[in-house]
Amino acid sequence: MRKWKQDILILLAGCWLATPMTAAAGQEEQPEFRLEAVNVTALRYEATDLETPADISVYTQEQLKRTGANTLVDALKFTNGLMYQSMGPYGQANGSMTSKLAIRGVEKGTLVLLNGVPINLNGYYYLDQIQLDQVERVEILKGSGSVLYGSEAFGGVINIITKKTVQNSVRFSPGSEGPVYGITLQQDKLSMIYDYSRPKDTGIIAPKTLTGYGDSEKDNLSLGYRLNDHVNINYLYSRTDYPLYKKNTDRTTKEIRDYTDTKHFLQLEYKEGDWLNKLFWNHQTLDNEKTAYKYPSGGVKATITNESSKNDVWGLSTQKNWNHHGANWVSGLDIQYEAYESSKAMTDHSRNHYSAFLQWDKNLTDKTKVILGAREDLVHTDDGQHIDAFSPQLQTVTKITDNSSWYTNIGKSFRMPTFTQLYKDKESDFVSNPDLKPETGYNYEIGYKKQYNSSQVKVALFHVDISDQIDWKAIGGGKSQAQNMAGFRNTGIEVSYDKKAGEHVSYSLGCSYGNPKQQATAEDPWIRTMGRIQLTGSVNYQNGPVTTALSAMYYGDRIAEDDSGTPVSRKAMLPVNLHIGYELAKHQTLTFDVDNLLNRKDITTNGSSEYYAMERSYKLGYIYRF
Numbered sequence: 001m002r003k004w005k006q007d008i009l010i011l012l013a014g015c016w017l018a019t020p021m022t023a024a025a026g027q028e029e030q031p032e033f034r035l036e037a038v039n040v041t042a043l044r045y046e047a048t049d050l051e052t053p054a055d056i057s058v059y060t061q062e063q064l065k066r067t068g069a070n071t072l073v074d075a076l077k078f079t080n081g082l083m084y085q086s087m088g089p090y091g092q093a094n095g096s097m098t099s100k101l102a103i104r105g106v107e108k109g110t111l112v113l114l115n116g117v118p119i120n121l122n123g124y125y126y127l128d129q130i131q132l133d134q135v136e137r138v139e140i141l142k143g144s145g146s147v148l149y150g151s152e153a154f155g156g157v158i159n160i161i162t163k164k165t166v167q168n169s170v171r172f173s174p175g176s177e178g179p180v181y182g183i184t185l186q187q188d189k190l191s192m193i194y195d196y197s198r199p200k201d202t203g204i205i206a207p208k209t210l211t212g213y214g215d216s217e218k219d220n221l222s223l224g225y226r227l228n229d230h231v232n233i234n235y236l237y238s239r240t241d242y243p244l245y246k247k248n249t250d251r252t253t254k255e256i257r258d259y260t261d262t263k264h265f266l267q268l269e270y271k272e273g274d275w276l277n278k279l280f281w282n283h284q285t286l287d288n289e290k291t292a293y294k295y296p297s298g299g300v301k302a303t304i305t306n307e308s309s310k311n312d313v314w315g316l317s318t319q320k321n322w323n324h325h326g327a328n329w330v331s332g333l334d335i336q337y338e339a340y341e342s343s344k345a346m347t348d349h350s351r352n353h354y355s356a357f358l359q360w361d362k363n364l365t366d367k368t369k370v371i372l373g374a375r376e377d378l379v380h381t382d383d384g385q386h387i388d389a390f391s392p393q394l395q396t397v398t399k400i401t402d403n404s405s406w407y408t409n410i411g412k413s414f415r416m417p418t419f420t421q422l423y424k425d426k427e428s429d430f431v432s433n434p435d436l437k438p439e440t441g442y443n444y445e446i447g448y449k450k451q452y453n454s455s456q457v458k459v460a461l462f463h464v465d466i467s468d469q470i471d472w473k474a475i476g477g478g479k480s481q482a483q484n485m486a487g488f489r490n491t492g493i494e495v496s497y498d499k500k501a502g503e504h505v506s507y508s509l510g511c512s513y514g515n516p517k518q519q520a521t522a523e524d525p526w527i528r529t530m531g532r533i534q535l536t537g538s539v540n541y542q543n544g545p546v547t548t549a550l551s552a553m554y555y556g557d558r559i560a561e562d563d564s565g566t567p568v569s570r571k572a573m574l575p576v577n578l579h580i581g582y583e584l585a586k587h588q589t590l591t592f593d594v595d596n597l598l599n600r601k602d603i604t605t606n607g608s609s610e611y612y613a614m615e616r617s618y619k620l621g622y623i624y625r626f
Contacts, residue, residue, distance in 0.1 A: 041113070041139040041159040043371070044148050044330050044359070045321050053371060053395035053407035055081070055142040055447055055460045055494065061135050061163075066540060066549035068577035068593035070180060070197070070619075072135065072160065073099045073127035077575065078551045080510025080536045081142055081494050084573075086604040087611045089177070089202050089213060090595070091128040094244065094611075095259060095288060096309075098124045102155060103142055104464055105490040105516035105530045107606075108415065108439075109154025111145060114265055115162060115234060117280045120152055121311040122340060123418035126284075127158075129238040129263060131195045133171070133182055134222040136163045142494075143462065144411030144443035147373040147393040150334065150355055151416040154441055154466065162234060164224055166191045168626045173591075175619025178215075193222040204247065206611045210254070214243035230272055236265040253293050260287040274321045282313040309342040327362035340419035349419050351381040361395075371395040379416060381434075389414040389438045404450040415439040421470055421482040431481040439484070441466030455499040462514075463491045471520070487519035489526070504543045510536035527567055530606055532557035545583035552576045561608045573602040575613065591621035 042052045049056055057079065069075035073091035077084035083102040086092070091099035103110050111118060112125040119125065138160055145153030171182035180197040195218075202213040221237040240261045246254040261284070268279040288307040293300060319332040336353040355378070361371035372394060379387040393411035400406060417436040447460035469486035492514025500506045512534040517526040535554040541547070556572035578594040599616035 039139045039141075040116070041141050041157060043361070044116075044319060044332070045328070050399070050403075050405050050449060050451070051369070051397060053369075053397040054409050054445070055458065057140045059138045059140075061132060061137065064132050064135060064138065066538070066547070066579045067551045068549075068579040068595055070132065071128045072130040072132060072138070073101065074595075075132060076101055076127070076138070076140075076158070078536055078538065078553045078577075079140060080496050080534065081512045082140070083530055083534065083555065083606075084553075084604070085606050087206075087609065088128070089199065089205065089614045092199075092213065092216075092242070093126055093128055093240075093261065095257065096124065096286065098126055099128055101127070101158065102530065103140075104155045104462060104492065104512075105514055106155035106464060106466070106488065107530070108469075109152065109156075109413070109466075111149055111151070111153040111157045113149065113157060113159040114236070115267060115269070115278075116159060117267055117278055117282075117315070117317065118149065118152075118313075119265060119282050121282060121284050121313065122420060123152070126238075126261075126263065129218075129220065129240060129261075130160060130236075131182075131193075131220045131222075133184065133193050133195055134162055134220065134236065136161045142460070143409050143445050144391075144393060144413045146391045146413035147357055147375045147411060148330075148332075148359065150375070150377060151389075151414060151438070154413045154415060154439075154443075155464070162222060162224070162236070163191065163193065164226060164232065166193060169623055170626075171195075171621065171623050173619045173621035175593075176617045177614065177619070180619070180621075189226045191222075191224040193220075195220045199242075202614065205614070206609060208610055210247035210249070210251075211611075212245055212247075214245060214256075216240065216242035230270055232267075232269040234265075234267045234269070236263075238263045252295060255290060255292045258289045258291075260285075262286075276319045276321075278315075278317045280313075280315045280317070282311075282315075284311045285309075307343050309344075310340070312339040313337070327360055330357075330359040332357050338419075342420075345423060347423075349382055349423055351379055353416070354378045354380075367400075368396060368398045371397075373411075377414070377416075377438075381422070383434060385422075385434050387416065387438060389416070389440065403452070404448070406448045407446070409443065409445040409447075411443050413441055413443060415470075417470060417482070429479050431475065431479050433481050433483060436470060436482060437468065437484050439466060439469050441488070454501070455497065457498075458494075458496045460494045461492075462494070463489070465489045469518075473521075485521045487522070487526075488516070488529075490514045490516040505539070505541050507539040508537065510534075512536075528559045529567075530559065531555050531572075547579075547581035549579040550576070551579075558606070560603075560606050563608050565608075570603055570606070573604065573613075574598065574600055575602065587625040589621075589623040589625075591623070592618070593621070594618050 037058050038046050039056050042054045042056045064075040067075040086099040087094040087097050142156040145157040166184045166186050169184045173180040178198045178200045182195040185192045197218045199216045204212045219239045223235040225233040244257045248254045264283040266281045270277045286309050290305045292303045315336040317334050321330050334355045339350040341348045357375040359373040363369045375391045377389045391412045395409045397407040416438050423432050442465050444463040450457050466488040468484040471486040472480045473483045475481050494512045496510040498508045516530045518529045519526050533556045538551040540549045554574050558570040559567050560570040562568050576597040578597050580592045582590045596616045602613040603610050604613050605611045
């Protein structure tokens with residue numbers, strides 16, 4: 001009872017800090033909620049929210065920073081309809097096990113784009129290594145996205161648009177979890193953003209396995225060069241060094257895994273008239289030195305083993321937009337070469353991925369528009385395997401009034417098997433299955449959008465149905481094999497309301513309710529998974545130099561699995577963050593952020609492993625612009 005009362009008092013204190021204060025004029029702008037906000041993700045051309053036949057959300061860098069987060073995954077966990085899962089502090093990856101943002105409950109159905117280019121690597125995405133200083137805005141498309149963007153877009157698409165030009169600045173943020181340093185420079189056509197941080201030892205955050213993270217280092221670099229009005233070059237680099245340790249019950253060290261995770265994302269964009277062409281290279285090297293300790297009488301014995309893996313994707317994406325006989329057309333061709341190397345694999349593997357898409361949209365009446373799209377994907381592996389997937393989509397949007405519309409969206413999505421699912425490694429408990437087929441499924445959605453003078457409301461009803469998910473099956477002899485055998489479905493509703501309540505205050509509210517279920521095989525019963533209800537909310541206040549924001553997310557009615565695979569209930573998550581900003585002078589800003597304001601010990605995973613959120617932390621930031 002005392003803990004409950006303490007949480008309420010802290011939350012009330014945070015609300016008080018987010019209420020009006022008297023202050024002089026400042027520079028930060030109050031965010032506005034407008035259905036006229038333009039996105040480029042939903043239709044692969046510019047469209048307002050009102051004329052988009054899907055649930056699309058656009059978040060600026062300033063809005064993301066007001067969550068009090070440093071990394072993108074930690075900021076987006078407050079988004080309605082995105083179910084957050086993490087096995088590390090603030091979304092930190094745990095080797096190849098990464099944090100997830102499951103759109104509408106589809107755990108392996110989020111495709112992440114960087115400036116419109118897919119950056120998922122071997123089925124994983126690493127949003128913990130995208131710093132908010134690198135981001136111009138983020139566009140989140142819920143529902144089927146495979147027709148326009150290909151594999152993995154079951155639940156939706158997260159498109160990260162990076163900054164093209166920046167303001168010169170230096171940043172320093174000391175805090176309870178370690179310091180963060182940053183510098184931003186613009187020199188003619190060249191822009192640079194660099195961040196360096198040293199996260200501190202987390203202590204034990206997984207009590208079952210007595211696991212924790214040691215002192216770490218993170219480097220993030222973003223370079224942009226605008227050659228002319230037609231050519232842009234973008235490069236992102238990230239490197240994270242972190243030890244992951246496990247303890248014995250007597251608190252002696254059981255093992256330490258020293259990880260070095262390095263990524264490169266290089267993009268060349270050429271735009272001329274109706275043509276948009278992109279060349280890109282995505283690369284990851286993950287090195288792991290494992291030291292296992294044993295304690296024979298009178299001493300310590302250490303055994304060291306090394307593992308390494310590499311993922312490479314080289315790609316070309318070309319797109320053309322044109323108008324013919326009153327209809328808008330979008331067509332495109334994507335070519336990718338993917339390569340995977342692992343010290344654990346029997347051999348290295350590669351594959352070629354070819355795809356073409358076509359989209360047609362036309363006004364049937366002065367109020368109703370229909371959009372038809374289709375995509376064909378072909379994959380050829382180095383061992384002679386051929387995989388194909390065809391994805392159609394039908395969308396409509398009807399303008400009810402000048403400020404409201406309703407839409408329908410039916411689309412098929414797919415997910416290609418990953419290298420680690422197709423091919424065995426040197427470990428004896430894994431068996432290859434080169435005959436895997438793509439996962440396929442359908443999304444059905446109907447939605448309504450309405451804009452008022454100073455607010456907007458959105459409602460979406462959806463159903464997701466996936467019949468051949470890839471999962472691991474025990475085949476005897478202590479061995480497992482990836483097979484197309486599992487099913488997933490979820491039916492639910494999402495509601496959001498954004499309000500600008502006067503000159504200084506705005507707030508956002510969201511509610512998502514669904515019934516996600518999974519099926520191990522076609523003969524097994526459907527069982528609940530994930531969580532049923534999510535509530536999100538934020539309140540923002542800006543007056544003169546003072547900016548305050550309070551962000552919260554409730555994720556409840558959760559189901560997880562125990563060690564035997566039996567479904568068990570899991571307590572709700574309730575992360576709450578506080579942000580305060582103050583313009584000291586024209587070129588100087590002071591910020592104060594509190595993460596996990598209620599100091600809750602929430603479990604941030606949905607499986608049998610139980611990883612806990614970090615305890616309450618703070619950071620004080622100083623920014624000088626020049």
